[in-house]
Amino acid sequence: MHDALLSWYSAAGRHDLPWRRTRDPWAVLVSELMLQQTQVPRVLAIHQKLLAAFPTPAACAAAPVGEVVRAWAGLGYNRRAVNLHRSAVAVVERHGGHLPDTLDDLLTLPGIGPYTARAVLAFAFEKPVCPLDVNTARPLARAFGVGGQAAADALVPVDDAWRWNQALMDLGALVCTRRAPSCDVCPLADVCRWRLGGGPDPAAPAGRQSRFDGSDRQGRGRLVDALRDAPVVAGELAAVMGWADDPGRAARVAATLVADGLADRRADGTFTLPD
Ligand code: SF4
Incomplete structure (x- = not known):
């Protein structure tokens, strides 16, 4: 199982990513x-x-x-x-x-x-621990029924931990995708429990994604983008955030940016990036 995944990574992994050329x-x-x-x-x-x-x-x-x-x-x-x-x-x-x-x-x-x-x-x-995110967790869950941190860590080969984790990351991103896994080219196909019919697909429940359009996050992003160019005076806040007809919401959401350290509010109500 280790050899199969590591060989696949050597041949098909994303070796050119700049953060993989450094330690x-x-x-x-x-x-x-x-x-x-x-x-x-x-x-x-x-x-x-x-x-x-x-x-x-x-x-x-x-x-x-x-x-x-x-x-x-x-x-x-x-x-x-x-x-x-x-x-x-x-x-x-x-x-x-x-x-x-x-x-x-x-x-x-x-x-x-x-x-x-x-x-x-x-x-x-290069320590033998597994960073569990959606991309690494999905093939571990499908192929081996592994769902917890301790079990994921236990699968990491001590002498090749860096490559194992990169390989797992790429397998989840490129092959064992959530909606349409490419099992025909997967190095774990011969042992994969889900493919062999042994279990439910842990990636199947399609959780509803929160909508971005109209969200507070969209308004926050708009304000930070504007602040990168120039301060925003209080009277322009609602328009900048896309809620010209709801200044109360703009003020409330802008206050969360200040609380998070992403913006400062001067005494005259003007918003700036923090110093
Ligand atoms: S065989 Fe299919 S479901 Fe199983 S780990 Fe590979 S891509 Fe994922």
């Missing part, structure tokens, strides 16, 4: 935060540019958070940029500017959850 923990952390809920092509357009601007945690921590939010343009979910900056500050203050290499220490960093912490351990430090 720099900072570069890996940046890529993992960017890749959350964001397609690879959009991340590719910005990843190297952001790393050039902030090549180390110290460089990022020394910059105003607004500069990191500005560099995040095009990726959405801007709170991740604030978390990246906060993590950089914490890494400088608590770890001498170097990403820690233990799960407990990584989990104390702002905005770093179990997946991202394990991704840094697996992809930067």
Whole structure:
């Protein structure tokens, strides 16, 4: 099973992704935060540019958070940029500017959850842990009936952990997709429980995706995009956020951006990116 997946990865994996050519923990952390809920092509357009601007945690921590939010343009979910900056500050203050290499220490960093912490351990430090996200969890669940973190970690080959996790990631993204898995080219086809009819498809329940159009998130994104160019005065807030007829909603949602550290509100009511 290990050999089959690793051989498939050698032949068909996405070896040209820039974050796979490095073991720099900072570069890996940046890529993992960017890749959350964001397609690879959009991340590719910005990843190297952001790393050039902030090549180390110290460089990022020394910059105003607004500069990191500005560099995040095009990726959405801007709170991740604030978390990246906060993590950089914490890494400088608590770890001498170097990403820690233990799960407990990584989990104390702002905005770093179990997946991202394990991704840094697996992809930067080559530790035998499995970063469980939708792409890695789906083939594990379908092929082996593995559903928990401990069982996923136990499957990682200690001497080839980095390649195993990358292979699993690519299998879930390219072959074992949610709606139409390509079982005919899958290296796990001979042992896959789901394909052989042994179990229900854990990916089958098609959970309803929250709609983006008209959502608070859309308004938040519009305001941050506008702030990257210039401050927004209070009187323009509702129009900028796309809710010209609902200034109360605009004010309420804008306040959540301030609370999240993504915007500042001056005394005169003008919104800016944070300093
Ligand atoms: S055989 Fe099909 S369902 Fe099973 S892991 Fe491969 S692609 Fe997924």
